[in-house]
Amino acid sequence: MAASPIQPDGGAGRTVTQLVRARWFAGALFGALALALTFLTVPVVAILVEESPGELVGSLDDPGVLDALWLSLRATLTAVVIIVVVGTPAAYLLATRRFRGRELVITLVELPLVMPPAVAGVALLAALGREGLIGGAIEDAGLRLVFETAGVVVALTFVAAPFYVRGAQVAFASVDRSWLEASRTLGSSEARTFLRIAIPAAAPGLLAGLALAWGRALGEFGATLIFAGSFRGRTQTAPLAIYERLGTDFTAALALSAVLVSVSAALLLSIKLLSGRRAFDAVH
Amino acid sequence: MRCLGRFLGRPLSPLLALVLVAALAGAGCGSDDNDSSSKGGGDLVVSAAASLKTAFTSYGEGFTEAKAQFSFAASDELAAQIRKGAKPDVFASANTKLPDELFAEKRVEKPTVFASNRLVLAVPADSDNVRSLEDVAGDKVSVAIGAPAVPIGSYTRKVLAKLDAGTRKGILANVKTEEPDVAGISAKLQQGAADAGFLYFTDVEATNGKLKSIELPASLQPQVAYGLAIVKRTPNREAAQTFIDGLLKGAGADALREAGFKPPPQ
Numbered sequence: 384m385a386a387s388p389i390q391p392d393g394g395a396g397r398t399v400t401q402l403v404r405a406r407w408f409a410g411a412l413f414g415a416l417a418l419a420l421t422f423l424t425v426p427v428v429a430i431l432v433e434e435s436p437g438e439l440v441g442s443l444d445d446p447g448v449l450d451a452l453w454l455s456l457r458a459t460l461t462a463v464v465i466i467v468v469v470g471t472p473a474a475y476l477l478a479t480r481r482f483r484g485r486e487l488v489i490t491l492v493e494l495p496l497v498m499p500p501a502v503a504g505v506a507l508l509a510a511l512g513r514e515g516l517i518g519g520a521i522e523d524a525g526l527r528l529v530f531e532t533a534g535v536v537v538a539l540t541f542v543a544a545p546f547y548v549r550g551a552q553v554a555f556a557s558v559d560r561s562w563l564e565a566s567r568t569l570g571s572s573e574a575r576t577f578l579r580i581a582i583p584a585a586a587p588g589l590l591a592g593l594a595l596a597w598g599r600a601l602g603e604f605g606a607t608l609i610f611a612g613s614f615r616g617r618t619q620t621a622p623l624a625i626y627e628r629l630g631t632d633f634t635a636a637l638a639l640s641a642v643l644v645s646v647s648a649a650l651l652l653s654i655k656l657l658s659g660r661r662a663f664d665a666v667h
Numbered sequence: 668m669r670c671l672g673r674f675l676g677r678p679l680s681p682l683l684a685l686v687l688v689a690a691l692a693g694a695g696c697g698s699d700d701n702d703s704s705s706k707g708g709g710d711l712v713v714s715a716a717a718s719l720k721t722a723f724t725s726y727g728e729g730f731t732e733a734k735a736q737f738s739f740a741a742s743d744e745l746a747a748q749i750r751k752g753a754k755p756d757v758f759a760s761a762n763t764k765l766p767d768e769l770f771a772e773k774r775v776e777k778p779t780v781f782a783s784n785r786l787v788l789a790v791p792a793d794s795d796n797v798r799s800l801e802d803v804a805g806d807k808v809s810v811a812i813g814a815p816a817v818p819i820g821s822y823t824r825k826v827l828a829k830l831d832a833g834t835r836k837g838i839l840a841n842v843k844t845e846e847p848d849v850a851g852i853s854a855k856l857q858q859g860a861a862d863a864g865f866l867y868f869t870d871v872e873a874t875n876g877k878l879k880s881i882e883l884p885a886s887l888q889p890q891v892a893y894g895l896a897i898v899k900r901t902p903n904r905e906a907a908q909t910f911i912d913g914l915l916k917g918a919g920a921d922a923l924r925e926a927g928f929k930p931p932p933q
Contacts, residue, residue: 514859529860530809530843612811612844612855619845626847630743631816633751 442635451624462539474551504609534611543600550592554585594654716761722926733906741848759895761818766894775896787880804837811861823865869927
């Protein structure tokens, strides 16, 4: 009968085979992590070191590049604001109330998560394009989406919203119910309870969801290209600008990529620090 | 083996282990399905401009020398991939500039011009507000063109440069998107998102009636010559050469004609 690997044995009575058996699994675990880590970080490092920092910074001088970064900032910020304003109450409802069809509603809200971005772009075009389902009505109302920055915001909101709503729902669901109930019995309206108790209590999870949604919006490419097109200053976001420069100005593509990577990393890091690691892990 | 079994939670019989190993080995070999008539290294990999999709796909179906695998994308993107180390057997571009550049960089052999195409003004089939270039400069017309670096975009700019300043400014002011390839322009037009766009005649043909072309005056037409080259150090040189020969005279040339391409300019 072989010794179990986790038996505290002191080592004196174990053969080599038994030691190998005991450690091989831990070794395999570390090996898997090392492999995954290398695979995920080498490309990121390559972006930053393939060209000299001087060349990278130099290529950022191109006004088209700066336009793209500025547009990405404006569009993602707008999308995130819309997502938070609409998504927070929606997530609160999903988290705190049971109703018929709740599971279906949750699945529908999460659908863009598994939708390929190109499909999202085609879907938006089919719905909101000039000949789309409600596109005609929207255009009659004077709102132009295709080829406009507003269209970019729509595409970003569509693909990034589920990231926030799902995280917010989990965050609200983990707020201690007794606090909410106590607030109500003490006379607060539901709105007040939502604003003064639920949101602050769920804040770390909400921030984590916000970071994910923002990161997703920053990186969006396919849906934006297909729905809004690519035009400098109006619809060409940073990822689209990278794509345009792949063939002719790879240094600029690298520089833009480096900026996006740094911004995304800073975003993730700051949200983690703001919200405390435990809350961040809990959402995932 | 018993380690594996313990990891899986129960003793693994030798027979089951043998079956597992055989299955893994079989999966590893499964992807090589060369048909017996292919020579050289197997599949022929062709990187070709997006506008060649219809013609090359039908040519490839009847190509017996090797199994032809295609990668269709904007020519400048394909050239960038080759510069970064991608190794197709043949590179077919919508211009002669890119193959010539790659030849100068010693990445491909001497290029051959194999077809010519022409630029047209493309509009949705049911469109009635755009009938000429002047209309494109009009109010409230949205135009889709190619990005400057992609061949369709640079040909379009050549056409625009030959126009009078007023029409040119009007058209440029109406440009709403600079797509990375012809597929994007075609899609925007077919969706009714854009009123007009500049495409190759062959692209309009490929939509099977969803778009219609308005011919440009001959004086504005740029020379649209398509060049291709065999990539250096390909293991399939023979098959590649046969592929190219067929495009110049044979099944490939027929497929190009069928799609609307004209013979190479003399």
